[in-house]
Amino acid sequence: MMEHTVTETVKVWGVRTEFPEHKLGKFLDEVECVYYNIPTEHRASAEIDFEPYFDCAGESYPQVRITYERPESQEEANSRADEDRKRWMEQLEQARERVTYCEAQLNDLPVKRRT
Structure with a gap:
């Protein structure tokens, strides 16, 4: 069975949060602090993303996000299995309804008689 992982977001700096000081040294100190708060066994998977955040008016703001991967608990x-089961049961029910509909359509067609 395949092991699933979860992406944990450790820290986000951006328009909705307090952005660190613009001094590089201060920013690196904050990044280092965040890094050392990641569990040691997961630090190798840590990533930092620099992406713009776009508001509804189309303005963009800087956003920095630090994440890491960990095994799923x-x-x-x-919970994931329950959601998957629910989704597949819904798909199965929709398929059954479609088969019932198709059979009804076939039953309404005139039968071709062999001569």
């Missing part, structure tokens, strides 16, 4: 796996 048993509770998360159970």
